[in-house]
């Protein structure tokens with residue numbers, strides 16, 4: 047069974063994807079980490095973040111073990127990721143790994159921006175997770191604060207708005223719900239309630 051979870055920044059898709067994967071005993075891939083790692087590697091190689099050649103080299107030489115770096119979780123890494131994510135060749139290079147992960151025996155859960163539309167258009171269930179921008183900013187703020195990062199709510203809100211705009215307006219695999227995705231607004235749901243709602247949507251889709 048393949049489950050696709052998409053949505054804008056800090057909507058809670060990663061949290062849901064992990065819980066759903068545990069529930070059904072499936073492996074889980076946070077595809078945003080791939081773009082974050084490519085952006086990090088472009089900078090480490092000494093190139094400008096919008097250099098398409100360097101980004102393609104970084105994407106082609108990416109190793110899954112490099113996704114565990116905690117620095118990839120910062121808002122700066124997310125912003126840089128959305129810049130390399132606009133480059134079509136980078137997306138194509140990362141597609142191979144994502145498709146192989148999704149089609150492993152038994153299936154998988156993947157979360158990102160284009161899982162339901164591009165990576166796994168035939169997924170058994172697709173959920174597009176949303177939440178009001180202010181709610182998302184508050185959640186990300188609390189998360190960063192918990193890690194001891196010096197962030198402000200205004201800074202996080204600006205980052206989320208800028209990134210959503212960039213992700214939704216790019217020409218290649220823009221962020222959008224697949225036509226057959228179920229929408230889940232988690233603004234007024236805690237993690238447990240959001241998980242219950244997601245499980246209900248998936249069960250309905252797969253006929254359980």
Ligand SMILES: Nc1ncnc2c1ncn2[C@@H]1O[C@H](COP(=O)(O)OP(=O)(O)O)[C@@H](O)[C@H]1O
Pocket residue numbers: 053054055056057058059060061062185186188189232235236237238240
């Ligand atoms: N429904 C929810 N209610 C409150 N906090 C949530 C909810 N879903 C996720 N969070 C918290 O919000 C933050 C961002 O969630 P995350 O799953 O990382 O979002 P995304 O993967 O969409 O960026 C995390 O700290 C997470 O624990």
Ligand SMILES: Nc1ccn([C@@H]2O[C@H](COP(=O)(O)OP(=O)(O)O)[C@@H](O)[C@H]2O)c(=O)n1
Pocket residue numbers: 053054055056057060077078079081082124127128129131157158159160161209213
């Ligand atoms: N499938 C995906 C996943 C992420 N991305 C890009 O990578 C960036 C970081 O993604 P993420 O999922 O780690 O970000 P958050 O939603 O966790 O803040 C996004 O803003 C997108 O630009 C993408 O283009 N396609």
